[in-house]
Amino acid sequence: MSGGLVIIGGGGAGISAATRARRVNPDIPITIYSQERRFSLSVPAQYDYTTDDRNSDGEMHLAREWRDLPDNIRVVSDSRVVRIMPEEKKLLVENRKRKAARSVRYDRLIICTGANPLRPLLPGAGLDGIFTMRSIRDSLAIKLYFDRYNPTQALIVGGSFVGLEMLENLREYPHVITLAERAPQLMGEALDADMAVLIEDYLRSRGINVITNCEAVGFQGEQRVSRMLGNSRDIDCDFVLMATGVYPNSQLAKDAGIELGCDNAIHINNRMETNIPNIFAAGDCVTTFHTVSGHHDYMPRPSTALKQGRVAGENAAGGDAAFKGAIGTAILEVFDLEISRTGLCEKECAALGIPCVTHKIKAPTRPTYFDTVGEINIKLIAEQNSLRLLGAQIVGNEGAGRRIDMLATAITLHATMDQLIDIDAAHAPAFSPVWDPLLEGMSRF
Amino acid sequence: MSGGLVIIGGGGAGISAATRARRVNPDIPITIYSQERRFSLSVPAQYDYTTDDRNSDGEMHLAREWRDLPDNIRVVSDSRVVRIMPEEKKLLVENRKRKAARSVRYDRLIICTGANPLRPLLPGAGLDGIFTMRSIRDSLAIKLYFDRYNPTQALIVGGSFVGLEMLENLREYPHVITLAERAPQLMGEALDADMAVLIEDYLRSRGINVITNCEAVGFQGEQRVSRMLGNSRDIDCDFVLMATGVYPNSQLAKDAGIELGCDNAIHINNRMETNIPNIFAAGDCVTTFHTVSGHHDYMPRPSTALKQGRVAGENAAGGDAAFKGAIGTAILEVFDLEISRTGLCEKECAALGIPCVTHKIKAPTRPTYFDTVGEINIKLIAEQNSLRLLGAQIVGNEGAGRRIDMLATAITLHATMDQLIDIDAAHAPAFSPVWDPLLEGMSRF
Numbered sequence: 001m002s003g004g005l006v007i008i009g010g011g012g013a014g015i016s017a018a019t020r021a022r023r024v025n026p027d028i029p030i031t032i033y034s035q036e037r038r039f040s041l042s043v044p045a046q047y048d049y050t051t052d053d054r055n056s057d058g059e060m061h062l063a064r065e066w067r068d069l070p071d072n073i074r075v076v077s078d079s080r081v082v083r084i085m086p087e088e089k090k091l092l093v094e095n096r097k098r099k100a101a102r103s104v105r106y107d108r109l110i111i112c113t114g115a116n117p118l119r120p121l122l123p124g125a126g127l128d129g130i131f132t133m134r135s136i137r138d139s140l141a142i143k144l145y146f147d148r149y150n151p152t153q154a155l156i157v158g159g160s161f162v163g164l165e166m167l168e169n170l171r172e173y174p175h176v177i178t179l180a181e182r183a184p185q186l187m188g189e190a191l192d193a194d195m196a197v198l199i200e201d202y203l204r205s206r207g208i209n210v211i212t213n214c215e216a217v218g219f220q221g222e223q224r225v226s227r228m229l230g231n232s233r234d235i236d237c238d239f240v241l242m243a244t245g246v247y248p249n250s251q252l253a254k255d256a257g258i259e260l261g262c263d264n265a266i267h268i269n270n271r272m273e274t275n276i277p278n279i280f281a282a283g284d285c286v287t288t289f290h291t292v293s294g295h296h297d298y299m300p301r302p303s304t305a306l307k308q309g310r311v312a313g314e315n316a317a318g319g320d321a322a323f324k325g326a327i328g329t330a331i332l333e334v335f336d337l338e339i340s341r342t343g344l345c346e347k348e349c350a351a352l353g354i355p356c357v358t359h360k361i362k363a364p365t366r367p368t369y370f371d372t373v374g375e376i377n378i379k380l381i382a383e384q385n386s387l388r389l390l391g392a393q394i395v396g397n398e399g400a401g402r403r404i405d406m407l408a409t410a411i412t413l414h415a416t417m418d419q420l421i422d423i424d425a426a427h428a429p430a431f432s433p434v435w436d437p438l439l440e441g442m443s444r445f
Numbered sequence: 446m447s448g449g450l451v452i453i454g455g456g457g458a459g460i461s462a463a464t465r466a467r468r469v470n471p472d473i474p475i476t477i478y479s480q481e482r483r484f485s486l487s488v489p490a491q492y493d494y495t496t497d498d499r500n501s502d503g504e505m506h507l508a509r510e511w512r513d514l515p516d517n518i519r520v521v522s523d524s525r526v527v528r529i530m531p532e533e534k535k536l537l538v539e540n541r542k543r544k545a546a547r548s549v550r551y552d553r554l555i556i557c558t559g560a561n562p563l564r565p566l567l568p569g570a571g572l573d574g575i576f577t578m579r580s581i582r583d584s585l586a587i588k589l590y591f592d593r594y595n596p597t598q599a600l601i602v603g604g605s606f607v608g609l610e611m612l613e614n615l616r617e618y619p620h621v622i623t624l625a626e627r628a629p630q631l632m633g634e635a636l637d638a639d640m641a642v643l644i645e646d647y648l649r650s651r652g653i654n655v656i657t658n659c660e661a662v663g664f665q666g667e668q669r670v671s672r673m674l675g676n677s678r679d680i681d682c683d684f685v686l687m688a689t690g691v692y693p694n695s696q697l698a699k700d701a702g703i704e705l706g707c708d709n710a711i712h713i714n715n716r717m718e719t720n721i722p723n724i725f726a727a728g729d730c731v732t733t734f735h736t737v738s739g740h741h742d743y744m745p746r747p748s749t750a751l752k753q754g755r756v757a758g759e760n761a762a763g764g765d766a767a768f769k770g771a772i773g774t775a776i777l778e779v780f781d782l783e784i785s786r787t788g789l790c791e792k793e794c795a796a797l798g799i800p801c802v803t804h805k806i807k808a809p810t811r812p813t814y815f816d817t818v819g820e821i822n823i824k825l826i827a828e829q830n831s832l833r834l835l836g837a838q839i840v841g842n843e844g845a846g847r848r849i850d851m852l853a854t855a856i857t858l859h860a861t862m863d864q865l866i867d868i869d870a871a872h873a874p875a876f877s878p879v880w881d882p883l884l885e886g887m888s889r890f
Contacts, residue, residue, distance in 0.1 A: 303872040324867045331871035340871050399847060405870045406850040412868045413858040422769045423857045425850045426776035426785050427748040 003105030004029030005316050006091065008081045008252070009112035010036060012302055013283025016309030017110045018073045021317035028317055031074045031104075033081050033093055036135075084109065084256035086276045108278050108316040111258075111266065112309060113249035115284035115300050117162075119242055124219030124229075130240040133162055145239065146173055154178070155228055155237035157216050159186035163243035164199075164334045167208060170241075171335075177208050178235055180228065182215035187339070190330060191393050192346045194360075195379050198395045202337050211235070216242075246300060248285040261287040263298035270322045272312035280316050282308035289325035292343050292390055292411060293352055299328050327391075329408045331401045336374075338401030342408040343391030346381050355384035359417065376400040380407075382417040389415050448550030449474030450761050451536065453526045453697070454557035455481060457747055458728025461754030462555045463518045466762035473762055476519045476549075478526050478538055481580075529554065529701035531721045553723050553761040556703075556711065557754060558694035560729035560745050562607075564687055569664030569674075575685040578607055590684065591618055599623070600673055600682035602661045604631035608688035609644075609779045612653060615686075616780075622653050623680055625673065627660035632784070635775060636838050637791045639805075640824050643840045647782050656680070661687075691745060693730040706732040708743035715767045717757035725761050727753035734770035737788050737835055737856060738797055744773050772836075774853045776846045781819075783846030787853040788836030791826050800829035804862065821845040825852075827862040834860050 005021055007014045010032050018030050076093075082101055083092035091109070094101045117132035119125065129151065131142050145151070154174040156163045159181030170177055179186075185196040186203075203210050211233070218229040219240065228235045248265040250258075259275040261267030266281040268274055270289065274281050283305035287296040304326045314321040331340040349356040361378040374397025381391040392407040394400055410420065450466055452459045455477050463475050521538075527546055528537035536554070539546045562577035564570065574596065576587050590596070599619035601608045604626030615622055624631075630641040631648075648655050656678070663674040664685065673680045693710040695703075704720040706712030711726040713719055715734065719726050728750035732741040749771045759766040776785040794801040806823040819842025826836040837852040839845055855865065 301872065303870065307866070326869040329869040329871045342869065342871070399844070402844060402847055402871070403850070405848070405868075406854045408870060409851045409854040409860075409868050410858065413855065413860055413864070415854075415858050419858070421752070423850075423854050424771040424774040424787065425748065425853060426774045426787070426847070427746065 002029065003089065003107050004031065005108045005110070006104065006106035007032045007110045007112060009114055009283070010034030010075065010077070011112060011114050011283060011305070013305040013309035014110070014112035016306045017112060017282055017313030017316070020310045020313030022073060024314050024319040025317035031076060033079045034075060034077045035080050036077060081252060084252060086256055086279060089278065109280065110312045110316055111253055111279065111281040111285060112283045113252060113285045115246040115248050117242065118245045118247055120244065122216060122218045124221065124225070127219050127221045127225040128223055129225040129238060130219060130242060132242050133166060134246070149224070149238065151239035152176065153237045154239045155180060155235055156241045156243055157228070158243035158245065160189060160243065160245065161330065161332055163241070165332055166241055166243060167203070167334050174239065178211060178237065179203065179208055180211045180214045180216065180230065180235060182213070184212050186212070190341045192379065195377065195393045195395050198377055199337065199339060206335050246284070248298065250285050253281065261296050265298045267296065270324070271315045272308055272323060273315070280312040282312040290327060291325040292327050293348070299326060301326065301330065327408060327411055329404060331404060333401065336397055337395065338397065339395050340401040340404035341393045342404050343411045344381060345391055345393070349381060349390060354390065356381050356390060357384050374398040374400065380417060387416040387418055389417050447474065448534065448552050449476065450553045450555070451549065451551035452477045452555045452557060454559055454728070455479030455520065455522070456557060456559050456728060456750070458750040458754035459555070459557035461751045462557060462727055462758030462761070465755045465758030467518060469759050469764040470762035476521060478524045479520060479522045480525050481522060526697060529697060531701055531724060534723065554725065555757045555761055556698050556724065556726040556730060557728045558697060558730045560691040560693050562687065563690045563692055565689065567661060567663045569666065569670070572664050572666045572670040573668055574670040574683060575664060575687060577687050578611060594669070594683065596684035597621065598682045599684045600625060600680055601686045601688055602673070603688035603690065605634060605688065605690065606775065606777055608686070610777055611686055611688060613779050619684065623656060623682065624648065624653055625656045625659045625661065625675065625680060627658070629657050631657070635786045637824065640822065640838045640840050643822055644782065644784060651780050691729070693743065695730050698726065706741050710743045712741065715769065716760045717753055717768060718760070725757040727757040735772060736770035737772050738793070744771060746771065746775065772853060772856055774849060776849060778846065781842055782840065783842065784840050785846040785849035786838045787849050788856045789826060790836055790838070794826060794835060799835065801826050801835060802829050819843040819845065825862060832861040832863055834862050
């Protein structure tokens with residue numbers, strides 16, 4: 001009997017792959033092996049659960065995306081794939097309850113094992129009260145801890161996306177919130193320092209204790225954590241969130257002889273094929289082609305995972321699709337500040353040896369006669385000679401962040417910086433000043 | 446003595462022209478003749494004044510844009526240009542107080558006379574309580590009328606941008622609000638009927654009495670209006686806003702022998718030159734090149750006026766700039782519904798003989814586990830064979846409207862419909878579902 005299409009992992013990429021494969025081929029058997037008991041939400045969605053009473057409600061765990069799953073996709077939950085045997089086209093699968101592993105066949109395989117949070121092996125890292133944030137389980141554990149101990153000194157280690165997103169969820173609880181970042185700036189992988197400093201200033205104005213140049217080297221406490229030891233200073237804390245990044249879950253693939261790329265993510269081509277025939281991979285465990293830099297990068301993003309899963313599913317089911325790549329577009333909201341970015345930073349261009357020019361724009365978000373007027377700061381990066389747009393960063397209020405999509409569109413379509421002024425953007429007083437901030441800025445370019 | 450650069454009109458286009466001219470040429474004398482006592486706000490901004498106590502505050506009338514005006518631009522307010530004499534390069538100018546007209550010289554002239562609201566000459570149209578909405582004066586008059594008579598049956602004649610924008614400003618006052626539109630659909634010049642019906646349904650759900658297929662043919666009342674006579678039915682009302690569109694203020698230009706184009710707007714080339722040497726025009730009084738249809742159209746928009754003014758100012762001051770055109774992008778908010786559009790409608794394509802395909806998307810604005818989830822409806826129009834994107838319409842909640850900028854960017858950069866899925870748009874739960882509505886829709890395309 002044929003094994004059909006087997007997908008390892010029931011996250012965004014896996015579900016997207018299954019759904020697409022079924023659409024392309026109504027007959028192929030499709031099986032998803034998931035370690036979870038139920039499908040997972042996208043990662044950022046889970047932050048909100050930390051402060052949310054709906055955690056106990058199983059129904060809430062099924063985002064709309066997953067409810068649409070066709071019936072004739074078999075989902076084997078609570079099951080862990082422990083080995084891939086490409087020569088025999090077989091997998092070894094362990095069930096959480098029945099421990100004995102059994103072998104299952106596949107014709108085509110898609111690896112969607114996702115990523116895990118980095119948790120540096122520091123002295124004292126096993127103390128109670130030190131968490132990471134990736135799954136619903138993490139959310140629930142944090143919530144339980146807060147309910148039980150009511151911590152008053154929260155520390156977030158790592159000033160990037162997860163760390164900043166979690167700030168907002170914590171603000172109702174502790175008396176003191178500290179954000180410790182080992183680099184000299186926040187969001188070092190996403191923004192240039194001149195934009196990141198705006199975030200730092202803003203967080204301080206909101207009462208967050210921001211400490212840069214401070215790397216955690218250990219923790220102290222009796223049973224529960226009470227202090228972080230840093231390379232530059234120590235910080236008292238009775239709750240710690242380690243938000244120092246994620247790493248791709250690629251060990252299973254590596255053990256099967258699948259080639260890894262940057263950051264040990266699974267290396268794939270634009271059809272989402274690995275180097276081993278009939279094995280595809282997609283989502284937070286794979287590399288992504290960066291269409292601006294022309295390099296493969298590790299850029300785990302929910303929307304990218306879904307697109308990759310879709311392409312892997314189509315191809316594994318006999319279709320012919322290509323994933324063109326991504327440009328690292330991301331957005332996040334912290335209190336009432338919106339932060340977004342796309343393409344390359346100035347410092348990335350420098351590292352890649354791409355000569356570039358930058359243009360910075362600072363404007364109100366709406367006409368200044370409004371009672372509430374926010375600010376928008378935009379940084380544009382373009383190739384020096386051609387002026388081809390390479391990247392953009394935005395820090396601002398009320399709708400500022402969302403403007404990144406216009407710039408991501410322009411970059412994807414190879415626009416030059418001077419073409420931006422030709423774009424007929426929408427104007428209404430509630431949405432923007434007559435001179436759209438972007439256009440106002442460009443008119444001075 | 447040289448007359449330098451003279452600009453007729455102190456609105457957005459005029460100010461933009463003056464500012465740019467000064468930047469390009471620091472020495473040229475620049476004079477603006479304005480009928481107003483002070484600079485005007487952009488038109489849509491004035492709606493908000495109807496219900497706003499700040500009307501009496503002169504300071505508020507100066508939007509940020511105008512406060513930036515360089516000092517060495519001479520502004521002659523309260524002055525009306527009554528004749529242009531191109532052969533002599535002279536103008537005849539009347540001052541509101543000193544009635545005698547005087548003649549002034551110009552070397553270069555920019556006509557920025559704007560537009561006026563259409564006010565059909567109907568029986569009874571002179572009754573008290575019938576208003577149009579274009580200037581601060583209109584806002585003040587409406588406010589005065591409301592304070593004095595406290596009308597309880599408001600009628601808006603015309604279901605397009607101005608009419609819909611004003612709905613929101615009226616809602617605090619009258620007991621009954623009726624919107625009468627002569628066409629079978631609302632916003633006929635901006636949207637296809639299948640999208641407009643969403644707005645109609647929404648307005649009804651908000652208690653607005655929407656009546657289509659009803660054209661005003663007259664008004665009744667004693668001193669004050671008490672009833673609108675319609676071609677299909679009559680409507681009781683003690684306040685009427687005529688919002689049936691605007692016409693370009695082009696009579697002055699026409700009398701001087703300047704060629705007019707569609708809708709009697711001043712015809713200009715891409716340098717914003719009229720057919721008469723040394724005379725430029727910009728803003729709501731001119732035609733605009735529609736870059737998708739390839740035709741000149743009458744599309745008065747604040748943002749377009751500013752861009753045109755900028756080009757006219759640069760060229761009149763000796764520079765060399767081109768205005769590439771516009772695609773009719775517009776956005777408006779009514780209660781919590783956002784409406785936006787860009788490019789061509791399906792029916793415009795039909796009228797132009799362009800074979801097209803359409804694709805409609807309906808999606809939640811955020812993941813469905815949020816308490817508040819809005820809806821976004823998108824209609825895309827593409828050329829049949831090439832799939833080149835021609836237009837888009839959006840009706841939805843919470844940030845839906847602003848997505849039009851991404852599509853306007855794609856249209857300006859000649860994207861095809863199937864390229865949209867390659868755009869790496871930003872995702873965060875607060876902003877959109879993982880499958881961005883646009884991408885989700887495209888993945889089913």
